[in-house]
Amino acid sequence: MGKKLNIIALIVLVIFLIGFFLANTQKKEFFTNESPRIMNIVHKNYISGILIPEKEVELKSQISGILKKMYVKAGDTIKRGDLIAEVSVLPNPQNIETASKTLTTCQINYNKCKKEYEQYKRLFEKKVVAEQEFDKYADAYLISVEELKSAKKQLEIIKTGYSKDQENIPNFIRSTVSGTVLEIPLKEGASITERNNYNEGSNLASIANLQSLIFKAKVNESDISYLKKGMIFNIEISALKNQSIQAELTHITPKAKEENGIMKFDIEAKVRNDNNIQLYPGFSAVAEMILDRRDSVLSIKERNLIFKNDSIYVELLDENFKIQKRVVKPGLSDGIRIEILQGLSSDDKVKVQKN
Numbered sequence: 001m002g003k004k005l006n007i008i009a010l011i012v013l014v015i016f017l018i019g020f021f022l023a024n025t026q027k028k029e030f031f032t033n034e035s036p037r038i039m040n041i042v043h044k045n046y047i048s049g050i051l052i053p054e055k056e057v058e059l060k061s062q063i064s065g066i067l068k069k070m071y072v073k074a075g076d077t078i079k080r081g082d083l084i085a086e087v088s089v090l091p092n093p094q095n096i097e098t099a100s101k102t103l104t105t106c107q108i109n110y111n112k113c114k115k116e117y118e119q120y121k122r123l124f125e126k127k128v129v130a131e132q133e134f135d136k137y138a139d140a141y142l143i144s145v146e147e148l149k150s151a152k153k154q155l156e157i158i159k160t161g162y163s164k165d166q167e168n169i170p171n172f173i174r175s176t177v178s179g180t181v182l183e184i185p186l187k188e189g190a191s192i193t194e195r196n197n198y199n200e201g202s203n204l205a206s207i208a209n210l211q212s213l214i215f216k217a218k219v220n221e222s223d224i225s226y227l228k229k230g231m232i233f234n235i236e237i238s239a240l241k242n243q244s245i246q247a248e249l250t251h252i253t254p255k256a257k258e259e260n261g262i263m264k265f266d267i268e269a270k271v272r273n274d275n276n277i278q279l280y281p282g283f284s285a286v287a288e289m290i291l292d293r294r295d296s297v298l299s300i301k302e303r304n305l306i307f308k309n310d311s312i313y314v315e316l317l318d319e320n321f322k323i324q325k326r327v328v329k330p331g332l333s334d335g336i337r338i339e340i341l342q343g344l345s346s347d348d349k350v351k352v353q354k355n
Contacts (some may be wrong), residue, residue, distance in 0.1 A: 032351075032352040033317050033349040033350055033351055033352060034300065034301065034304070034349075034350050034352055035346060035347070035348065035349060035350070036298045036299060036300050036340060036344050036345065036346050036348060036350065037298070037299060037300075037346070038296055038297065038298060038299075038346065039296075039297070039299045039337060040293065040294070040295050040296065040297075041293065041294045041297055041299055041331075041332045041333065041334050041337060041338070041339050042290055042292075042293045042334050043226075043290070043291045043292040043293065043332055043333065043334055044288055044289065044290055044291065044334065045223055045226075045288075045289045045291050046286055046287070046288055046289075047217045047218075047219060047267075047286070047287045047289060048217060048284065048285075048286055048287075049215050049216050049217025049218075049284075049285055049286075049287060050215075050216055050217075050282060050283065050284055050285065051213045051214070051215060051216075051237075051271065051279060051280070051281055051282065051283040051285055052213065052214060052216050052281050052282075053182070053208030053209065053210070053212065053213060053214075053281050054208075054209070054212040054213060054214050054270070055177075055208060055209065055212065056182065056206055056207070056208040056281075057176060057177050057179075057206070057207045057208070058203045058204075058205075058206050059084055059085075059173055059175065059176070059203070059204045059205045059206075059207065060194075060195040060200070060201035060202065060203065060204065061085075061087050061173055061192050061193075061194055061195065061201060061202060061204060062194055062195060063087060063089060063171065063192075063194050064089075064191075064192055064193055064194040065087045065088050065089040065171075065191075065192050066087065066088045066189060066190070066191060066192065067085060067086075067087060067088075067186055067187070067188050067189060067190045067191075067192055067204070068085075068086045068087060068088040068188065069085065069086045069188060070084070070085050070184060070187075070188055070204075070205075071083045071084060071085060071086070072084055072085075072181050072184070072205065073181065073184060074181050074182065074183055074184050075180065075181060076180070076181045077179070077180050077181075078175050078178065078179065078180075078181060078207065079175070079178045080175055080176060080177055080178045081174055081175065082174060082175045083172060083173075083174055084173045084174060084175050084204060084205050085172075085173040085204045085205070086171055086172055086173070087171050087172075087173065087192050088171070089171065096155070099151070099154050099155040100155060102151050102154070102155075103148075103151040103152060103154075103155050105151075106144070106147045106148045106150075106151040107148060107151075109144050109147065109148075110144040110145065110147070110148045112144075113137070113140045113141040113143075113144040114141055114144070116137045116140070116141070117137050117138055117140070117141035120133070120134050120137045120138075121134065121138075173204055175205075175207060177207055177209075178209070179207045179208050179209040179210070180207065180208060180209070180210050181205055181206070181207055182206040182207065182208055182281065183205070183206040184204075184205055185202075185203050185204075185205075185206075186202060186203075186204060190202075192204070208281065210279065210280070210281070211273070212270075213271045213273070213279055213281065214247075214250070214268050214269060214270055214271060215235055215247045215268070215269040215270075215271055215285060215287060216266070216267070216268050217266075217267055217287060218259070218264040218265065218266055218267070219264060219265050219267050220262060220263070220264055221256055221262075221263040221264065221265065223289075223291060224252070224256075224265050226289075226291035226292060227249060227252060227267065227289070227291075228249070229249055229250060229251070229252065230248060230249060231248070231249045231289075232246055232247070232248055232249075233246070233247060233249070233269070233287055233288060233289045233290065234246055234247075234287070234288045235247050235269075235271070235285045235286070235287050235288075236285060236286050236288070237277075237279070237283050237284075237285050238283070238284045238285065238286070239283055239284070240277065240283075243277060245271060245272060245273055245274075245275070245277060245279075246271075246272040246274070247269035247270060247271050247272060247287065248269055248270050248272065249267060249268075249269045250268055250269060250270050251266075251267065251268040252265055252266075252267050253265050253266040253267070269287070292332055293332070294331065294332045294339050297331065297332075297339045297340075298339070298340045298344060298345075298346065299337045299338060299339050299340060300314070300337065300338065300340060300344070300350055301336065301337055301338075301352075302333055302335070302336060302337060302338040303353055304350050304351070304352060304353050305328070305330060305338065306325075306353070311327055312327065312328060312329070312330060313325050313326055313327045313328060313343075314326055314328055314343075314344070314350050314351070315350070315351040315353075316348055316349060316350060316351065317349045317350075317351050318349075323351060326343055326344070326348075327343055328340055328341075328342060328343030328344055329341040329342035329343055
């Protein structure tokens with residue numbers, strides 16, 4: 001009987017020791033800790049945007065008609081004054097009829113005035129008529145000459161869209177800037193609408209300088225206070241792996257616009273392509289903006305902070321793994337680590353929270 005009791009007592013003791021060992025092991029594993037470290041905290045924000053030309057010019061026609069011929073194609077590099085396109089005018093039959101009648105009338109009047117002028121000129125040379133009488137027919141003849149020229153020019157313009165006497169023929173569209181042709185929206189044979197006060201007109205070609213690009217994006221209102229004109233940041237181009245460029249913030253819109261319930265500001269930054277990387281308008285890009293930073297500050301992992309009511313605290317462990325709560329004052333965060341302004345030292349043991 002005594003032997004059985006000794007065996008039972010031994011088994012109970014073994015179970016107790018195993019339980020005690022496991023309890024201590026679990027407790028030590030649960031109470032993992034970290035010490036505050038001196039580090040640099042950088043608050044970054046990543047903003048998606050696109051590259052667009054700083055200046056993009058659309059060439060329009062001054063006359064309506066048909067696109068007869070294009071002299072350039074997308075991707076061509078051109079200079080100011082280069083011929084871009086030729087527009088063929090579709091004359092209005094009614095206007096042609098009216099101009100033709102006017103020309104016929106002017107021609108008849110010209111023939112009559114010329115005949116009278118020559119007749120009175122001979123009489124004046126023979127001193128048969130007075131100079132005053134001759135001048136009257138001479139003036140009428142000169143007026144008829146100008147009216148005939150004007151009528152011929154008007155009919156020519158209606159038929160062709162221009163006059164041979166014009167220095168700049170509107171049928172031939174020339175570039176007003178130097179750069180690269182980005183787009184040719186219309187094909188030969190398409191209808192062209194003239195540009196005027198009531199109509200923007202048909203776009204024949206879009207031209208831009210690819211050496212002068214800007215990064216355009218939208219920024220949340222919560223981050224706009226960190227941005228200042230002139231700040232430099234890196235841009236990574238999605239299409240160009242492992243390559244980045246710099247950009248200088250040049251413009252922030254003074255008014256935000258609502259998008260999906262969030263107020264956003266438009267920003268623009270001039271691209272600095274110092275390495276002459278081949279860039280194209282429309283490239284998607286991501287800007288890495290350093291909004292704020294703290295150098296050589298005491299920090300812990302942000303997940304170890306405990307927020308309760310209006311207090312922010314951490315749990316400290318002493319040598320016996322007893323927990324003590326201590327209120328702290330946090331500072332700047334980079335999303336992983338956070339600056340601690342007050343409440344901790346580098347010797348403290350902060351309990352790691354299992355979030």
